[in-house]
Amino acid sequence: MNTKNRTQDLILFIFLCILAILFLTPILLVLMNSFKGRFFISDTPFALPTTQTFSGIKNYVSGIAKTGFLPAFGYSLFITVFSVGAIVLFTSMTAWCITRVKSKLSTVIYFLMVFSMIVPFQMVMFTMSKMANIMHLDNPIGIIVIYLGFGAGLSVFIFSGFIKGIPHEIEEAATIDGCNPIQTFFLIVFPILKPISITVAILNTMWVWNDYLLPYLVIGNSYKTIPIAVQYLQGGYGSRDMGAMMAMLVLAIIPIVVFYLTSQKYIIKGVVAGAVKG
């Protein structure tokens, strides 16, 4: 490598460092303001906390109390874990079945699922939340059914694409050895699906964890998830507690950052695979 290239690389490196800092600025700004008194935030968000404006963890205490953040975290975690679990399990079963059994019914199911991917949520939000209400699905367990139904399209589509590439011979050997379809699926196929299951799980986790409107309409009156709790703080304009808001934003971001840093490799792979297929 010659000197010209080396200086060029150094300039690029410095440029990227500045850009990375700019990218992190909004998050750091919220973090900094979460430690300032509630009346010192809106007017001077760029000022560092001083002895006069520093308020310690007061914002966190009042924010957690006002929004019921701890139950919200619990609901978010519960709904995300079980919805994603249900989606991975049931849509992989469906995708395998309709890909392997070639029939008119399979084709119809596949196309209905793919079709549902292009329908925006607003199209069904009113009727769906009424359905959920009538069928008593308006609770943290019932909403799992809604997530399974609404998330089925993308997940069945991604699983089907992967399953088409798996040779049948392994499954046929299992059948000859006396496995019924259930044994074949859970003992042979499901383990093979592991990489694509991780992709599907990550795409759905990002969706369900951050989803606001669906849980707001279906269970929002009785149960708050994290996005609902944050939006709840907004209240009437001007009357909201900026300190509590900053603290809640920080608390909402922390789980995501932890999740991201621990499973970054899978997330980036999953996103690329999901985008290319979706």
Next chain:
Amino acid sequence: MQKMPKLFYAFFTLPTIIAFLIAFLIPFLLGIYLSFTEFTTVTNSHWVGVGNYILAFSDDKNFLNAAIFTAKFAVVSIILINVFAFLLALLLTRKIKGTNGFRTVFFMPNLIGGIVLGYIWQLLINGVLIKFGVDITFSANYGFWGLVVLMNWQMVGYMMIIYIAGIQGIPTELIEAAKIDGANSWQTLRSIIIPMVMPAVTICTFLTVTNSFKLFDQNLALTAGAPGRASAMLALDIFNTFYGRVGSEGVGQAKAVMFFIIVGLIVMLQLLLTRKREVES
């Protein structure tokens, strides 16, 4: 396996299908029906034909304004996000030190939910605007550019990852051959890299268009449509029509059907374009 006993077929498909019927298919069909009726709950509707569709435009200008705002937003976002993402991808495929770290940082905002993103940027933008004695609700233009900046922050990292995959997929022989033939970096970029990443461009354009059109959470948190309804996009306008005042649910549903048709047409166009390219290559 061409055949499977019916009982097994049901075992594998029924859980998903039942949930799919409840959460999607029945509400979807019911939604189309209800868009031609006047109703306040699902059960007390009466037929009004295309009345709701006419009211969606004649009642007020909100829907039309939202459609124009959304279209403008989509065009500006597509261009800016894709240009920035592509430039970042070019920089991060040059084997500079710390590439992985930069990739991690640029991608992170994508994982944060729309509501949280909206409030983060509201703080930042209002903090700047207060120096001029206004805030983001002062003009729809501020809301517009605020949303553009927010969306760039959120989506650039995501698109960058897709472009990096595209650039890394180009065979190195191709670029080496161009260098031997005496091509400079600009010529290599224009004649080799850009044509070779066209599939990634299609994917990214498609993702930005659909994401821009469906944008709701960010819009709600950043401006909630203020001033008035001037910065409300289509999804937010439909939400406001539904839940804003009792009696306009039919109009809301009619707007939602039109929204679905617009998004559907964009997707169709996209699929046609991708098919054509696949045939050519």
